[in-house]
Amino acid sequence: MTLNRDRLMDVLDKAHKGPIVKQFDWDTRVIPGAIADKLKKYGLQKTCDPANPINQNLELADRFFEAGLEVATEVGMLCTDTQRAIRYSREELLAGLAAAPAAFTLGEGKEIAHFQHRSISDPVPPIWVSPLSIAVTEDVFEPLVVGIAGVPEVDCLEGPSFETIWGAPLRAGSPYELLAGKMQAERFYSAISLAGRDGIGLYAVGTSPTHYGVLGGYGVPGGYKPERDIVLVLSPVEIKTSYENLMKLAHAYNCGGQTYGGSWSMIGGYAGGPEGAALSCIACTIMLYNVYQCVNGASFPYDLKTMGNCGRHALWALGLVFQALSRHTHICANSVLNQTAGPVTECLLYESAVGMMTLSVCGTSSCTGPRTAGGKFTNFITPLEVKFAGEVFKRSSGMSLSQANDVANRLLPKYEHELGHPPKGQSFKECYDLATLQPSDAWRKVYDTVKNKAIGAGLPL
């Protein structure tokens, strides 16, 4: 679905004529005030139930959606460059959601990925977009992408991203980033061809912290292809946009491309606890689909304390957000899963097992991940955890919320104590043979061990 010009112009108009809101007021009064008010109004305070990390009460999810729609209507989305709020009426927001497609495709040829709206416990397997834009060195990019593209569960690619460009540090917002946008596309196309997956859809541009990477790499000769690849528009928290985001949007329009709208809310951040973060995510998702006309994406919660979303509170909020979106919209919602541990650790795979299962049963259409080791370390991403996460994501489709909750409660005690200080593990170079693209015996053994324990806990792997 290409972008509608009238809606785009309306967004730009609102970004320049909407009500003035200073960012400090937005962060300290507008957002926390609206969240607190709606939590109270809809009786959502202290509803987080860590003993049941996957919410079983769908009426609660329904109330969260109604409250989220009210938050979105009341606050809108702040444009940080103009310090004005982009606001719509409730009817306009619902019309914007209705205009989003219930299905779309990325990629081409035999690699076309068919995204579709999913219901809770939907038996149709979701789409696995992998990995996140974790920084890697230039020598690692190709073997890693070949290895990841070789994982059959992977439907589309987003990362990794480059740490340097032709040896120079990649500086955000600089000419280096402009060059990196196209370089990444070229390296991707080369690597996926080597992997025999030429048509696989790409999320553009992983190496684009500002708009420059997208301007340099999407829709330019030799760059990402608008007819098969999608532009990432990632909004800053809390429910904000910026000229950088809006320029990506304008560029996607110019190129006839589709957009992905993403954001997040931190538990312990501007929106407060798990209930506030969940509510903020729902409101933000409604705004993303209206402001960016996106075909895919959503805002997802994670925990400021662990910088991940595989602990009990974050899982509860994560599941609830996507239950609410699944039941009240027909969008193709995408979440991100943020793991904290690194490769060759059981913790990483347990985080993936519980997190991916949660997303699968709660109605996400797709997930982007993993964020191995929290994305903190260069070259800490390998094809094996990508494979494991994809297996869980697809094969847990069709599980009931109750079954998934039982599995989560069996597996969480195996790793939740490590989330505060997650094990770093090993880098791709340390635990893989880069020539054969085979994992070390130790990494394979960890994979087999956790997989067997996950099966024993009830995951249908």
Place this chain on the structure above:
Amino acid sequence: MDKQELLAQLYESLLDTDPEAAATAAQAAVDGGVDAMEAIHVASEAIAKVGDLFECGDLYLPSLMLAGEAMKRSMAILSRYISAEQASQSKGKVVIAAVAGDIHDIGKNLVATMLSVHGYEVIDAGVNVPPMEIIDAAQREHARFIALSALMTTSMPYQRDVMDLLREMGVRDRFFVIVGGGPVTPEYARLIGADGWGVSAVSAVRVCDRLLQSNERPPVKSTFLQE
């Protein structure tokens, strides 16, 4: 109101994270004959309590930011009533910024507020700030510390640029530099020659305290690291 009631009012206004009420209470305290240093001591106790509540998860980021603003507003009043000698008891100025290319502000805001509530005077230079602007601000403000936040690997090179610029400009010995942010590791902090690195906002305060207590001049011999 007697002095104890005035001090209690100031304490409560800060616990309520209400900047307007804190400013009013601070003015009322000095007008009512409360010694400004005593009021500052009480305000510091209140703000330390706010910090504790945040660390325990009983308060969230917006309240912490409002508490920081409340402290700033009350200090602006109280500091007018103390001597220059007393004023020098502040731990020192910190210029903090999310470096160029990085618009993520949560981590920066957290550190800024925690430093503020622990007695540092914080100058927030904002997000997406070019290296030279950060140094200009530090020089203009006669800062003791420069604190640099980066949440992306692609903004980390700008932390290094600040270090390089400080050395090339011959002013490296004027500022302690601390760095942090999601992908910023202790190894990277050492590599670029930062004086300190912390894993969290609380760690950042401890790092700054340790740097002050070290009696070293920047750059320190080995980077202070705080988990």
